[in-house]
Amino acid sequence: METIKNVLVGQSGGPTAVINASLAGVYETARAMGAEHVYGMRYGIQGLLQEQIVDLNECLSDKMDIELLKRTPASYLGSCRFRLPNPDVDEEPYKQLFHLFEKYEIGAVFYIGGNDSMDTIARLAAYGAKVKSSIRFIGVPKTIDNDLMFTDHTPGYGSAAKYIAATIKGIICDSSVYNLNSVTVVEIMGRHTGWLAGAASLAAGADCNGPDMILLPERAFDEKAFLAKVSQLEKERHTLVIAVSEGVKNKDGEFLCDLVSGPGAVDAFGHKAALSGTARYLADLIKAHLGCKTRAVELSVLQRCASPLASRTDVTEAYQVGGAAVEAAFRGETGKMCTIYRVSDIPYRTETGLTDVSRVANKEKCVPDEWISEDGMHVTPEFARYARPLIQAELHPFYVDGVPRHLHL
């Protein structure tokens, strides 16, 4: 096993509040273990193919930079949504990349991302083995969607969940100030899985009942049952707040967000109207059938980039998986993804582990059936038992001039 001189790290896929904490974990651990240079890919593997490389030794020399980096949302290095081709069909990008690895004397490559990014690591590791390279390739999990297999959860999810829970709690306050009946439908990210929508349940506590209903993409939308439940709850409660995953589909497999506009609806400029969302669809549906005052709120991009509501547990674990990935590479591992293993719920304790990256790539973990309530319109207490520890504690930004200070390249 050859020693590692320099390492290379990239970020890929959508932003999270803690992806940069993983970068800090990779950087600090690699330096501590003796790497001379830690290089960063600008805009992931796509930027790397254009040799967009930065020397992180120059950017992160002060411990203050590391603290700022941990508190900076989105992707410090920039990101991409780019998949490597099958090398049997097109070997060119692999040749290019391995040439760059040689040029920069790279002994290990780390890629922080979701299941698409794990596909990149799997392909690079397989190609490396084929060409008998000694370079190690390790994946670092990241996604607010929490849909990666073989890990208890993914860094990024806890902070998104904390943002969603706190925001739903604020919306419940906001919606109950008037002595009027109303229904507020809040749209939450999650095209295929309901992990994020389910996190709305964490708003509940001694001072808040939490959302009245939660719809997840794991269950097909049943209009009749839905309207019956809204109608029944409306009789009991002053105001309703319904959390809905953007990816909810009806029994025919159509996304509700695709049904919002009437047939042939156009925008002000005569083009096909943009989809205005699942929450809008449900708010319109309730209004049309039950006649009550409705409101649609879309949490939008805020749920993935809200550093003021980062979970300290999440930041810490994001850092740890970054560090553990480096340790694994220095031990000689390759083609692996770092995982989080939950030792116990109470007290909450985790360890890092490793799994074959090819087992993770391109797969999706759904919310278990038994964590969804029988009528399919809420989550069970088991969901909260799982998710509650992930939103514990805070890591506040450094506020400068009234706003969070970030670190940028």
Add this chain to the structure above:
Amino acid sequence: METIKNVLVGQSGGPTAVINASLAGVYETARAMGAEHVYGMRYGIQGLLQEQIVDLNECLSDKMDIELLKRTPASYLGSCRFRLPNPDVDEEPYKQLFHLFEKYEIGAVFYIGGNDSMDTIARLAAYGAKVKSSIRFIGVPKTIDNDLMFTDHTPGYGSAAKYIAATIKGIICDSSVYNLNSVTVVEIMGRHTGWLAGAASLAAGADCNGPDMILLPERAFDEKAFLAKVSQLEKERHTLVIAVSEGVKNKDGEFLCDLVSGPGAVDAFGHKAALSGTARYLADLIKAHLGCKTRAVELSVLQRCASPLASRTDVTEAYQVGGAAVEAAFRGETGKMCTIYRVSDIPYRTETGLTDVSRVANKEKCVPDEWISEDGMHVTPEFARYARPLIQAELHPFYVDGVPRHLHL
């Protein structure tokens, strides 16, 4: 001048992050000055007419309750949007209210709200004078819109501005992760004035350029000039973020949000499509004319109820105007609104003052012309000099089980 035995306080209009800090200021000051009971109106004057009254002595006996109250968004007592009639036309509600004041031995009434609420105080004070009542009526300013006259600013604005600035900063991070051109249009509250949209400029600092354009309702929207500027900026910059006030109108006085859907657009249920907003309109406009990738984000209700981003300056001042209102009533003042007077910008210092509530009622303060940039599509540094002090410092929620703990009746 008669002594004051009990006092009554109500909250009115839309939620803010700090309206309950004003309530805490009224409560604690009134008790400290010798009031036996501090009663609260449930759902403002509308609930009061149904004798929905709570004894706050019973709800706020522990100092911990006061601290939680200061950190609870929306309206602890509940709110209403209700205007008292002209007493010459309909005296009945006045008789009812003054009968209740007598029944509960009320010596002073405080109403925390915006310009509609100041109308209520003005009418009650005028009626009180007419019937020779010794009860004092004092208004406590509150509105995220910052549109009240004769006060440097309104409590509630600073926290909304801090939320907007921090969120725009996060959105700028989020929108710049990919190496792609894109335009993100962010819709901010403010139907008639641009104080909130202007606060987007506070995202700017050493680590952020802030939004590229800001559109305020104080200026009519000029499509040609707008598209020309977007087109020009797009050539210079990777990604654009545009902040827009929901209340922007075109030269014909039509709200842009009214123009979103094509003529006769209906929702999925055949009803007239809901307005999907000013940001959506502009995103569609840019896409139609310039062909680039656009995204519309609506900050929605979050900007007025985000306790995690409350400004400590705002919380403190909200508490102070509540207390100053009580002091004024005990001095014998009536028919007044408490104001904030800025002593200096650097260091930022304020004092509380008083103004005739009838001068404030039903009027609106716009962003001064000289604080809007010449092309009408940004704000000048004077705007930030004014607004920056209002977002300084934080008052973090008490996090319990990972989410902010609130106080509820």
